Amino acid sequence: MKILVAVKRVVDHNVRIRVRPDGSGVETNGVRMSMNPFCKHAVEAAVQLAEAGQAEEIVVVSIGPKPATDVILTALAMGAHRGILVETDAELETLAIAKLLAKIVAEENPGLVLLGKQAVDDDSNHVGQMLAALTGRPQATFASEIKVTGTGLEVTREVDSGRQTLSLPLPAVVTADLRLNTPRNAALPQVMKARSKPLVTRSAADFGVDLAPRLTVEKISPPLERMAGKTVGSVAELAAFIAGDVSQMEAL
Amino acid sequence: MAVLILADHDLGTLSPSAPRIVHAVAELGPVDVLVLGEGIGQVAEAAATIAGVAKVLVGQGAGFAAPVADASAALLETLAERYHYVVMSAGASGRELMPRLAARLDLMPVTDVVAILGPNRFERPIYAGNALQTVTSNQPKHILTLRASAFRAAASGNAAPIEPIDVSGISSAAKVIASHRTQSDTPDLATAQIVVGGGIAVGSAEGFQLIESLAKKLGAAIGATRAAVDAGYAPNDWQVGQTGKIIAPDLYIAIGISGALQHLAGIQGAKKIIAINSDAEAPLVKLADIALIGDLFEIIPQLISELDKTGLKR
Numbered sequence: 248m249k250i251l252v253a254v255k256r257v258v259d260h261n262v263r264i265r266v267r268p269d270g271s272g273v274e275t276n277g278v279r280m281s282m283n284p285f286c287k288h289a290v291e292a293a294v295q296l297a298e299a300g301q302a303e304e305i306v307v308v309s310i311g312p313k314p315a316t317d318v319i320l321t322a323l324a325m326g327a328h329r330g331i332l333v334e335t336d337a338e339l340e341t342l343a344i345a346k347l348l349a350k351i352v353a354e355e356n357p358g359l360v361l362l363g364k365q366a367v368d369d370d371s372n373h374v375g376q377m378l379a380a381l382t383g384r385p386q387a388t389f390a391s392e393i394k395v396t397g398t399g400l401e402v403t404r405e406v407d408s409g410r411q412t413l414s415l416p417l418p419a420v421v422t423a424d425l426r427l428n429t430p431r432n433a434a435l436p437q438v439m440k441a442r443s444k445p446l447v448t449r450s451a452a453d454f455g456v457d458l459a460p461r462l463t464v465e466k467i468s469p470p471l472e473r474m475a476g477k478t479v480g481s482v483a484e485l486a487a488f489i490a491g492d493v494s495q496m497e498a499l
Numbered sequence: 500m501a502v503l504i505l506a507d508h509d510l511g512t513l514s515p516s517a518p519r520i521v522h523a524v525a526e527l528g529p530v531d532v533l534v535l536g537e538g539i540g541q542v543a544e545a546a547a548t549i550a551g552v553a554k555v556l557v558g559q560g561a562g563f564a565a566p567v568a569d570a571s572a573a574l575l576e577t578l579a580e581r582y583h584y585v586v587m588s589a590g591a592s593g594r595e596l597m598p599r600l601a602a603r604l605d606l607m608p609v610t611d612v613v614a615i616l617g618p619n620r621f622e623r624p625i626y627a628g629n630a631l632q633t634v635t636s637n638q639p640k641h642i643l644t645l646r647a648s649a650f651r652a653a654a655s656g657n658a659a660p661i662e663p664i665d666v667s668g669i670s671s672a673a674k675v676i677a678s679h680r681t682q683s684d685t686p687d688l689a690t691a692q693i694v695v696g697g698g699i700a701v702g703s704a705e706g707f708q709l710i711e712s713l714a715k716k717l718g719a720a721i722g723a724t725r726a727a728v729d730a731g732y733a734p735n736d737w738q739v740g741q742t743g744k745i746i747a748p749d750l751y752i753a754i755g756i757s758g759a760l761q762h763l764a765g766i767q768g769a770k771k772i773i774a775i776n777s778d779a780e781a782p783l784v785k786l787a788d789i790a791l792i793g794d795l796f797e798i799i800p801q802l803i804s805e806l807d808k809t810g811l812k813r
C-alpha cells in the first residue's frame with residue numbers, strides 16, 4: 248500500500264502568539280515555525296505501518312511557502328520516502344487546500360491518506376473530511392488507533408461519548424488525534440539522510456484549481472483579558488465562596 | 500432564509516446543545532431540526548418542544564442506527580437544496596460531518612462559531628482561542644458549526660409538527676463495529692453549569708475519584724487535562740481544551756492543573772474560575788478569580804466536608 252501524508256507548517260505550538268495591533272492578523276515574522284503536532288502523529292502512524300510491512304511507500308505533501316520544505320524534511324527524517332512541496336505564498340482556505348490535495352491523490356493514487364485532525368493555527372479541522380468528500384472516499388476522523396485488516400481498516404476514533412471503532416474499506420482518508428502514537432524525534436543521521444531523499448517542488452498555480460478565497464477576513468482581534476483574582480487563605484473561605492456562588496446560580 | 504439544524508443525540512436523549520443552537524440561529528430564518536437515527540421518537544418529541552422550531556424532520560432507518568459521516572453527508576446534501584443555512588453543534592459529529600458536506604456542495608464552511616454578527620458575518624476563535632477572527636461570507640449558502648457553550652438556550656413549550664423523511668437508499672461505506680462509552684451520571688460537559696477539572700497532579704485513576712466526589716457534591720460535570728487523559732486517569736471524552744471539549748460553565752474549579760495554552764483554549768468562556776494548586780506561580784492561578792494554594796489531596800476532602808457544613812444541596 249502507498250500512503251500519502253499531508254503536513255502543514257504552522258507557528259510552533261509552544262509560542263504564545265501576538266495579534267497585530269492593526270487587526271490584520273497574527274504576528275508570524277520572526278516566530279518559530281514547525282510541523283503541526285497532529286501532522287506529526289499522522290507521519291508517525293504511516294512510518295509504523297511501513298515498519299510493520301503494511302505500507303511500501305510514504306509520500307509527504309505540504310502546501311505552503313518555500314520554507315515549508317522544512318516540515319517535509321522533518322517527515323522524511325522520520326521515515327517517509329519522498330516529498331512534494333506545492334508552493335504558494337498565499338494563505339489558502341481549507342477548501343482550496345483540499346482541492347489541491349485531491350489533485351495529488353488523483354496522481355499518486357494512495358491506498359490511505361493520513362492527515363492531522365486539525366491545524367493549530369486556524370484550528371479548522373476541515374481538510375481531511377473535505378478531501379474524503381472530494382475524492383469520494385470513506386473517512387475516519389480523530390483516530391486513536393489504526394489497524395490494517397487485509398482489504399480495509401479498523402479505526403478507533405475519539406468521539407463525544409468515548410471511543411468508537413469504524414470498519415472501512417480502502418482507499419480511505421484518516422485524520423490523526425494526539426493519542427494515536429508518540430511521534431519519534433529523528434536522530435541526526437536520519438536528518439542528514441532526509442536531505443538526499445527525493446523532494447519535488449511544484450507551483451500551486453499549475454494544478455488548475457480555483458484558489459480564490461470564499462470568505463473575507465474582516466479582522467483578527469485579541470480575546471478579552473482575564474483579570475487576576477485573589478488568593479484565599481483557607482479551605483473554609485473557599486467553601487464559603489463556592490456555596491455563595493452556587494446559591495446565586497440557583498437564584499437565576 | 501431557512502435554517503436546517505442537524506441535532507446531536509445520545510442514548511435516546513436530545514443533546515442539551517440543541518436548544519442553544521436553535522436560539523443562536525433563530526434570527527436567521529425559520530428553523531427546522533433534523534434528527535437521524537433509530538428509535539429516536541423521544542428525541543424528535545424533545546426537539547419539537549424547543550421554542551422557535553418550525554418543524555422537526557425525522558430520518559429513521561437501520562443505516563442510521565449509528566450514523567457514519569459519509570451517509571449523513573449524502574443525506575444532508577439532498578436536503579440542503581431547500582435551506583440557506585445548514586448548522587450543527589461543534590461537537591465531534593458536527594466537526595466530522597459539516598466539512599464533508601461543505602466540500603460536496605463546493606462551499607467553504609465556517610466552523611466553531613462563537614458569535615453570529617449578521618446573516619453572513621461570523622466570529623470564530625483561532626490559535627487555541629488566542630485570537631478571534633471575524634469573517635464575512637458571500638457564498639449562496641452557509642455551512643456552520645456553532646460552539647453551543649457560547650449561546651444561551653431557547654425556551655421550551657413549543658409543539659412543532661414532526662415529519663418523517665425518507666432515508667432509504669442512503670448507505671455508507673464505513674460501519675461502526677464497536678463503541679466504548681464512558682459510564683458516568685454526571686451532566687453534559689459542554690453545557691454544564693459547574694465543571695470540576697482534574698490535572699495530572701491527581702496522580703491516578705483512584706485519585707480521580709476525589710475529583711468525582713467533589714463534582715457529585717456540586718452536581719458538576721467532570722473535566723480533565725490532556726496529561727491526565729494520556730496517563731489513563733480519566734477517559735478521553737473528559738478532556739477539555741483545544742483538542743477536547745470547549746466549556747463555558749458559570750463556575751470552573753481547576754484542581755492540580757497548570758493552565759497550558761491548549762487547556763485554557765477550552766475554558767475561556769467560564770464565568771468564574773477557581774484554581775487549587777500547590778504552585779502559586781501556575782498560569783491558571785494567575786488568571787483565576789479565586790485561588791487556594793496547597794496540596795489537593797489535603798484540600799479536596801476538607802473542601803467536601805466544609806461544603807457539607809454549609810448545607811449546600813444540588
Ligand SMILES: Cc1cc2nc3c(=O)[nH]c(=O)nc-3n(C[C@H](O)[C@H](O)[C@H](O)COP(=O)(O)OP(=O)(O)OC[C@H]3O[C@@H](n4cnc5c(N)ncnc54)[C@H](O)[C@@H]3O)c2cc1C
Nearest residue numbers: 698699700724725726740741742743755757762777778795
Ligand atoms: C497540539 C496539542 C494539543 C493539546 N490539547 C490539549 C487539550 O485539549 N487539553 C489539555 O488539557 N491539554 C492539551 N495539550 C497539553 C497541554 O499542553 C499540557 O501539557 C496539559 O494541559 C498539562 O496538563 P496538566 O495541567 O494536568 O499538567 P501539568 O502542566 O504538569 O500541571 C500540573 C499542575 O499540578 C500542580 N500540582 C502538582 N502537585 C499538586 C498537588 N499535590 N496539589 C495541587 N496541585 C499540584 C502543579 O503545580 C502544576 O501546576 C495539548 C498539547 C498539544 C501539543
Ligand SMILES: Nc1ncnc2c1ncn2[C@@H]1O[C@H](COP(=O)(O)O)[C@@H](O)[C@H]1O
Nearest residue numbers: 253254310362363365366371372373374
Ligand atoms: N497547507 C497544508 N499543507 C498540507 N497539509 C495541510 C495543509 N493544511 C492542512 N493540511 C492537512 O489537513 C489537516 C487539518 O488541517 P485543518 O483542516 O486546516 O485544521 C492538517 O493536520 C494537515 O494534515
